[in-house]
Amino acid sequence: MRYVISLIFVLAALWLAVSGVYKPLLFGLGAGSIALVVWLSLRMDVVGIEHNPGLYFPKLFAYWGWLVGQIISANIHVAKRVLSPKGIRPHIIEVPVPQHTAVSRVTYANSCTLTPGTVTLDITPERMRVHALDDVSAQGLMSQEMAQKILWLESQSGNPRVTQNQTESAS
Amino acid sequence: MSNLVIDLISGGLLLGGGVIGVLGGLGLLRFPDFYSRLHAAGMTDTLCALMIITGLILQTGLSLLTLKLALILLFLLFTSPTASHALAKAALSDGVEPLEQSPKNPDADSADQGASSSNT
Numbered sequence: 658m659r660y661v662i663s664l665i666f667v668l669a670a671l672w673l674a675v676s677g678v679y680k681p682l683l684f685g686l687g688a689g690s691i692a693l694v695v696w697l698s699l700r701m702d703v704v705g706i707e708h709n710p711g712l713y714f715p716k717l718f719a720y721w722g723w724l725v726g727q728i729i730s731a732n733i734h735v736a737k738r739v740l741s742p743k744g745i746r747p748h749i750i751e752v753p754v755p756q757h758t759a760v761s762r763v764t765y766a767n768s769c770t771l772t773p774g775t776v777t778l779d780i781t782p783e784r785m786r787v788h789a790l791d792d793v794s795a796q797g798l799m800s801q802e803m804a805q806k807i808l809w810l811e812s813q814s815g816n817p818r819v820t821q822n823q824t825e826s827a828s
Numbered sequence: 829m830s831n832l833v834i835d836l837i838s839g840g841l842l843l844g845g846g847v848i849g850v851l852g853g854l855g856l857l858r859f860p861d862f863y864s865r866l867h868a869a870g871m872t873d874t875l876c877a878l879m880i881i882t883g884l885i886l887q888t889g890l891s892l893l894t895l896k897l898a899l900i901l902l903f904l905l906f907t908s909p910t911a912s913h914a915l916a917k918a919a920l921s922d923g924v925e926p927l928e929q930s931p932k933n934p935d936a937d938s939a940d941q942g943a944s945s946s947n948t
Binding site for chain 2: 774
């Protein structure tokens with residue numbers, strides 16, 4: 658129930674922010690859409706701790722800031738490779754996935770795809786296969802820096818299940 | 829005066845985004861196989877979009893439009909890796925073999941340029 662309320666709150670804030678026209682008709686339409694989305698989400702069984710829009714809330718912005726820096730440097734690197742394509746060496750690497758929850762594994766795979774130079778091909782709970790444009794891009798991922806950042810994001814997020822798993826794997 | 833500075837920064841960002849977009853398109857033609865082309869396409873929906881939308885936000889000033897533009901960027905950054913991944917996985921399951929290229933192989937590069945120009 659807590660997650661239903663937080664979902665309603667986020668959807669309402671989004672509607673109010675994007676609409677900009679505050680008339681009774683539009684409030685009614687907004688309430689109707691929110692009710693529909695919440696009902697569909699409940700039917701799809703996607704309301705829960707992993708789908709809470711406020712998950713990782715304060716840390717997420719720090720992570721996004723770091724990720725934007727990574728995206729910029731990766732873009733500059735790929736842009737250089739575009740100008741001199743002789744230097745590329747496309748190959749496939751496998752990297753371990755140390756995260757414990759599905760949502761942070763997806764965050765890892767998506768962040769990896771988001772930085773140009775690496776594209777996630779396949780992901781299992783333990784490993785993922787990544788297509789890398791050249792050795793520099795591959796090494797960036799092999800260094801596990803991104804994986805560590807997401808582990809940090811995952812920890813102390815007020816999710817007891819995560820912290821419990823974390824201590825289990827640490828010991 | 830401060831308007832001029834903001835216009836200059838915003839213009840620089842828009843121009844930079846355009847340059848990255850063109851480089852992404854150039855990479856799409858130059859890179860040898862489907863998977864490495866995905867990396868070039870990735871440039872256009874990450875830094876290119878980031879710079880253009882930041883440039884536009886500077887133009888609009890602080891208003892409801894700012895939030896809308898930021899939301900466009902947010903949703904773009906959420907959906908584009910999913911699309912790239914879906915493309916790569918579809919290609920892989922359809923049997924498109926990734927090219928394993930040695931660092932210096934001019935043959936593959938020039939052969940591909942011929943192929944890509946005949947395609948277009």
